[in-house]
Amino acid sequence: MVFSSIAFIYFFLPAVLLIYYIAPLKLKNLILLVSGLFFYAWGEPIYVLIMILSTLVDYTAGRIIDRFDSKSSVRRAALALSILVNLGMLGVFKYSGFAAGIFGLEISALPLPIGISFYTFQSMSYTIDLYMRKIKVQKSFINFAAYVSLFPQIVAGPIVRYEDVQNEINSRKINIYLLGEGAGIFIKGLAKKVILANNIGLLWSEIKAMDYGNISAATAWLGILAFTFQIYYDFSGYSDMAVGLGKMLGFNFPENFNYPYISKSISEFWRRWHITLGSWFRSYVYIPLGGNRKGKFKTLRNLFIVWALTGLWHGASWNFVVWGLYFGFIIIAEKLWLGKWLEKLPTVFSTAYSFILVVIGWVLFDTDTIQNAFCYYKAMFFSGNFVDSLAVYEFKSYFIVFVLCIFGAGKWFSRLLEKCNRNITGTRIIENAAPVVQAGLLLICTAFLVDAGYNPFMYFRF
């Protein structure tokens, strides 16, 4: 099931909330587990078994690591088993076709289970942290399984580490304030996805399907800018919805996006974009490899590994690897000398630098093959035809959506709210207006969902 659907908002969610709120404390995690499995099975009626398998393995590995606290060989074996099973599943379902392709073989790849890259990473964080003695073991299977299958974050993140919710999974506050706050965040995310991402995405899906040899430079730029906003509002909208739903259930999930498009460097961009993924790779790959403490050569090597993996995590094909390495290169350049230089530039220029490089990166990300990406770059930079009537028409059709997207990507709105909140009248206005505005947004989103048009799920490759 996806959050941005009538079935979720008006049927699944009220049913779950009703049962969850009236159920006694002891049963709440069981209800989370059952609703999580139902939620997942709605979209993956067969692959839900894989998720259950992963849960069983990691729970058992966790118990073994805890039980044999003094026997390091047993602990190591249990951890190895957990990592092997999780990465093995990722390998089989996500990377087998790609890997076989490298060796010139063609195998019919299995369909990818939704969210597999999210939940395997989440439950691996548990066994690894337990091995590192950073967290306490979870003895209750239901509590652990409820964590893995927690429906708000299961299909598209944020990557919630066990560490983040280890206290809340055992006991947490549930109250009407959290419900209200969560509802607000959920609606904000829903509006980002349904009103902004889906609408601007329509433009990209139209341009993406064209023959790149025949489009004007303006059309190409308009198309990739549309995708730039689509993926941001879609992905961060999903994360907001997850955070909001978490709050309704009493969980505080980590922040996943923090105005990435106003970054002043690529390094900063990746500290603001999909934050939980970056921090996962930092904690479990970059630092264990030695991070930046083992000399220049090893630092460079580690950065390369992390960025190739980051790319590959987004999808099993070369364009994603190149996309990851592209950012790896830029970040290395920034670490070596570019960063100091950027700091001296006026903000306008450094923000533009970062934004344009990110936009150029999105071409690699979403045109499916490296060849297509280069055709697209040709249209963006070397098209003899600057503007055509199509570009003018599309610009006119999407002008307002673009303005809203640009406005929302910056901090203008939150600054405005802050200013209002500074005096009593402003606070009072917000107190009364916010719920009305949010209710209105929910109804508008409902209107867009009832007339089921373009409402893609973008993370099927992750």
Place this chain on the structure above:
Amino acid sequence: MENRRKIKMAVIFMIIIFLFPLIFILSRKEKFSPEENRNLKEFPEVSPESILEKKFMEDFEAYLSDHFPARLEFIRTKMDMERLSGKDCINNIYITDDRLIEKLPKPDYDEVKRSVSAINNFAENYNTEVFISVVPTSAGIYQCDLGKFSPQINQHKFITDVYSELNSNITAIDVFNTLASASDEYIYYRNDHHWTSRGAYTAYKHIIPKLGFSAVDESLYDIEHVSDDFRGTFYSKCLYDGPKADIIDIYSCINGFSAQSVIMNDGLKNSESDDIYFREFLKKNDKYCVFLGNNRAFTDIRTNVDNGKEILIIKDSYANSFVPFLIQHYSRISLVDPRYVKGSIEDFADPNDYDQVLFLYNASTFSQDKNIKTLCRNCKFN
């Protein structure tokens, strides 16, 4: 303060997410949406297979949105928001001040090629005169109104390209300029994809001399307005009621010939009527069906013209409002709609029995059609 806001939010949120499902569960489920002219989803079948294949889930979600409370109001709200945001194309329908227009979809050139060669084979294979007319849709004639819209297929070029691939024993009749020069007249419906009776008559005046007759003058026709509140397929797609509703006219030739019997076959069974007009459809949503009723595989019309001339028309629904004008010229008019023919055309009619065969299509159907090529299954020259 902050907490008061959160409580308000919580209450409003819970009211909204509980109210709609409650109304949904209590309300009666309609089977048909006349505004959109389509059947609404019924509750899907539950079975292990349908669940494992996710068909149940997909159908269930469609069922939910099809019967959601205040559904049409929500859809209209969405359209209004889209128009406010500067879009003038909603669900592929372009909104102009005067009319709704559907842009010609990108032709499926491979299929078009197959259709053309099937028609060529057809003409080789059967011993009869073959004619073709591919008629522009309103998007072709009102292209200028679409000037500010995104680039589109040039329909006249599409039509002449098709004609240039036809063998010389086929007479291609180009009505584009005829219709274009009548663009000030009411030749296309404003809210539906068909041409009006006047549009069909305009084309008829151009086509009928090629078929060997002289056109009956308009003054000899009695024009009856049978409906003035027709909103057809374009409206159903975008639910925008800005343009005026459409008028449907029936042309009856004063003291002329008339249809004696209409035999219809939907591929399963025959039925019969004594009129080519089906006025019961005027009470329904899809009022264009007043012309020859619903689309079907085969229609056979006998008239009281006694010249013994017989014509076979292979066609889409554009022909339905064109046929009334042929009644004055032929003893027998047979219509085959290949989209509804399961087997071969010869199950219904042998083209060799007819003096003339006319392929009559609008450019939109012709550009996408996958059925014309099956006509010539039994042809020698395949």
